[in-house]
Amino acid sequence: MEKYVDLIKVIQNNFNRLSKGQKLIAEFIMNNYDRAAFMTAATLGETVGVSESTVVRFANTLGYDGYRELQKELQELIKNKLTTVQRISLSKDFTDYENALKLVVKKDMDNIEKTLNEIDYHAFQRAVEITLKADNVFVLGLRSSSFLAGYLGFYLNFLLSNVKVVTSGPSDVFEQLLKATDEDVIIGISYPRYSKRTLEALDYGKEKGCKIIGITDSLISPAAQYADTTLIASSNMxxxxxxxxxxxxxxxxxxxxxxxxxxxxxxAYFEDLEKIWKKHNVYNTNNKNNK
Incomplete structure (x- = not known):
C-alpha cells in the first residue's frame, strides 16, 4: 500500500529554503491544515496575501507536480481526523438554499464521476467472484456506513442464502463473526471518520482467514490494508x-x-415472492384511476 509522507514534516524540513511568500503559505498550512486542505490555490493565496502562482510554485518546491497533488495528499492525511465541529467550520454559509442544493448535488455528481473514472474493474470482478464462492457472506458497516451495509444486505438476501448483516448492539460484532471461517467473506464498508470497531472487526476476520472485500474511499484508507480486494467510491463532503x-x-x-x-x-424465487407480496398486499397497487 502506498505510504504517504507526513506533509507537515515535509513543509518543516523545507521551510528555510522557501521564499518569503512561500513561508506565509507554509505557516498558514501548518497552523490551519484543516482549512487549507479544502481551499483552492487562488483562495489560499488570497487568504495569506500572495498570488495563485506563488501557491503553485510552493507545491512545486515541495516536490509536487502541482497544487492539486499537494492538496489531495493533505486531504487524505487529515480527513479521518476531522471532527464534526471542524467539518461544520469548513462548510460554506448556505444562506442561499437554492445555491446550497445545487452545490451539494453537484458535489455528489462529482463523486460519482470520480468513482467511475477511477474504479478498478478487475477488483470489481474479483469481489463478485469471491462473494459467489463464499460459504457465508458477512456485511459489516457501522455508524453512517451502517445504512450502506443494511441496503447491501437487504438485496443480497434476495440473491444469496448465506448473508448476515453484522450490526452494533447487545451482540458485539466479534460475537457475530465468531463462527466465520476461511471459507467465508466479510464485506467491510468504511468511510471517514473510519469506525475503529469496523477496523478491529476486519482485523479479527483476517485473523480467522476470512476473505475481505473493502468498500471505502481510498486505497490508503485504513480499511484497505485488511482487504483482499478493494472497491473505491469517492465520498468527498x-x-x-x-x-x-x-x-x-x-x-x-x-x-x-x-x-x-x-x-x-x-x-423462480422472485416469482414466488411476487405471489406472496400480492397475497399480503405488501405494495400499493391502487391508483387514482382505480378509485
Missing part, C-alpha cells in the same frame, strides 16, 4: 454530512453484477 451517493451507486452495480450471475437461480 462539503459539510458535516457524509456524501454516500457514490458508494451507494457502486453497491448498486455490485448487486446487479451478482444478480446477473445468479439470474437463472433467482427468477
Amino acid at each position: 462539503l459539510s458535516f454530512v457524509d456524501s454516500l451517493v457514490a458508494p451507494m451507486s457502486l453497491i448498486n452495480a455490485f448487486i446487479i453484477a451478482l444478480g446477473t450471475e445468479k439470474k437463472n437461480d433467482i427468477t
Whole structure:
C-alpha cells in the first residue's frame, strides 16, 4: 500500500529554503491544515496575501507536480481526523438554499464521476467472484456506513442464502463473526471518520482467514490494508454530512453484477415472492384511476 509522507514534516524540513511568500503559505498550512486542505490555490493565496502562482510554485518546491497533488495528499492525511465541529467550520454559509442544493448535488455528481473514472474493474470482478464462492457472506458497516451495509444486505438476501448483516448492539460484532471461517467473506464498508470497531472487526476476520472485500474511499484508507480486494467510491463532503451517493451507486452495480450471475437461480424465487407480496398486499397497487 502506498505510504504517504507526513506533509507537515515535509513543509518543516523545507521551510528555510522557501521564499518569503512561500513561508506565509507554509505557516498558514501548518497552523490551519484543516482549512487549507479544502481551499483552492487562488483562495489560499488570497487568504495569506500572495498570488495563485506563488501557491503553485510552493507545491512545486515541495516536490509536487502541482497544487492539486499537494492538496489531495493533505486531504487524505487529515480527513479521518476531522471532527464534526471542524467539518461544520469548513462548510460554506448556505444562506442561499437554492445555491446550497445545487452545490451539494453537484458535489455528489462529482463523486460519482470520480468513482467511475477511477474504479478498478478487475477488483470489481474479483469481489463478485469471491462473494459467489463464499460459504457465508458477512456485511459489516457501522455508524453512517451502517445504512450502506443494511441496503447491501437487504438485496443480497434476495440473491444469496448465506448473508448476515453484522450490526452494533447487545451482540458485539466479534460475537457475530465468531463462527466465520476461511471459507467465508466479510464485506467491510468504511468511510471517514473510519469506525475503529469496523477496523478491529476486519482485523479479527483476517485473523480467522476470512476473505475481505473493502468498500471505502481510498486505497490508503485504513480499511484497505485488511482487504483482499478493494472497491473505491469517492465520498468527498462539503459539510458535516457524509456524501454516500457514490458508494451507494457502486453497491448498486455490485448487486446487479451478482444478480446477473445468479439470474437463472433467482427468477423462480422472485416469482414466488411476487405471489406472496400480492397475497399480503405488501405494495400499493391502487391508483387514482382505480378509485
